[in-house]
Amino acid sequence: MTTFAELGLSPKLLKALEKTELKAPTPIQEQSIPQIMKGRDLMGLAQTGTGKTAAFGLPLLHRLLDLTNPPGPRNIRALILAPTRELSVQIKENFEVFTKGTHLKVLMVVGGQSLNRQSEALKRGADVLVATPGRLIDLIERGDVSLEKCGYLVLDEADHMLDMGFIHSLRRIAKHIPLKRQTLLFSATMPKDIEEVADTYLRDPVRVQVAPPGKPAEKITQGVHFIPNGDKARLLEDYLKKHPGEQALVFCRTKHGSDKLNKVLAGWGFRVGAIHGNRSQNQRDRILADFKGGEIDVLVATDVAARGIDIPTVRHVYNYDMPNVPENYVHRIGRTARAGASGSSISFCAPAEMGELQAIEKVLKKPVPVVGGAPWAAEVVAASPKPGQGRGRGPKPGQGRAPGAPKAGAPKGAAPSAKPQGRPQAKPQGKPAGARPQGPRPGSQPPRRKGPRKPS
DSSP states (O other), X not given: OOOTGGGTOOHHHHHHHTTXXXXXXXXXXXXXXXXXXXXXXXEEXXXXXXXXXXXXXXXXXXXXXXXXXXXXXXXXXXXXXXXXXXXXXXXXXXXXXXXXXXXXXXXXXXXXXXXXXXXXXXXXXXXXEEEOHHHHHHHHHHTSOBOTTOOEXXXXXXXXHHHTTTHHHHHHHHTTSOSSSEEEEEXXXXXXXXXXXXXXXXXXXXXXXXXXXXXXXXXXXXXXXXOOGGGHHHHHHHHHXXXXXXXXXXXOSSHHHHHHHHHHHHHTTOOEEEEOTTSOHHHHHHHHHHHHTTSOSEEEEOGGGTTTOOOTTEEEEEESSOOSSHHHHHHHHTTSSGGGOXXXXXXXXXXXXXXXXXXXXXXXXXXXXXXXXOOOOHHHHHTSOOTTOXXXXXXXXXXXXXXXXXOTTOOTTOOOSSOOXXXXXXXXXXXXXXXXXXXXXXXXXXXXXXXXXXXX
């Protein structure tokens, strides 16, 4: 077995690693660290939970340790861009562990925190700056930070960065960084846009891939339970009661849905918290700290948390709402089975979410095993509105079922008993000719307001 010492890392980093749980390099670390130490640009593809942060962090810090002079006022030597605040916090915490006992200074700038305080912290410069794109642009425009001496650029979770529309921000930031630099790109999935980003910002990169893009960790037991929207809350209660004392992460599609489910679970006696884009940074930090500390057993979240939670004690992930971006499924369930542990993932699929499930299975290149209910009949799917339509007409969580739908907890193989009655009452607006008609459905979610939607 290869050791970190055999990879040639600095003795100072090896000493810091002795106080962590990292005893031997993971495959992505073993393949990436030597190439990065040589100064090569690199594109790393690996599942979530396989140690990508250390894969780029350790060799990057190894190179920075050779520079003993301070970076200079408002200058930084290495920039790490991450799509979310949670992921930025995780990266910063890891880097602080790696740099303990060294002269290297690590700072973080993200939205939701005092801009003036971040500006003040940057006055003396930093060796490593971890940032979300939006906040970094704010600081650049104010003249609070300079990238003129930045010799290292890391794009972490690059696929999610593109999903969140940060490609334009990336272009603006890259203009301020010297062309003579080392660029590292890490991602868990490989959409076409990532290839384009790599071609634009990386020079003759080494490609390191330890698993097919989009493949979840092998130790995650996956399953799908077919269930009407109105029965999802009670089904979740059943699953949570099967594993008392074990931490679970529950993903919802919207901020409102997360808050609503949080209140329902709290009313049923669960120790639960919720995080999403409408929560302040202090609130999110506090709830995550409670979750890490075991004060909370169930964390309800939108996809804002899919890339930033690294808590080894999470044993179960529940997709209360199916993700509308299929690649996000991999990142969601990757919050369990961290660092070689095992975990489980159950997805709740309502009739209107069959399309999302099929898209996920296309990414996985295999079906998700059925653990409850039966795949919805085509006529049931056709009569069901897409998530967000039919707001206000459905029962509260735990009440009612779609016509002909199996009961919560129905055994595998149970089929819908009857076709839904009546014709669809409304056609969706803005659909192309020939689109499948959709109508209201008991237990469905209310329609979203039209217009651009803020990211969660």
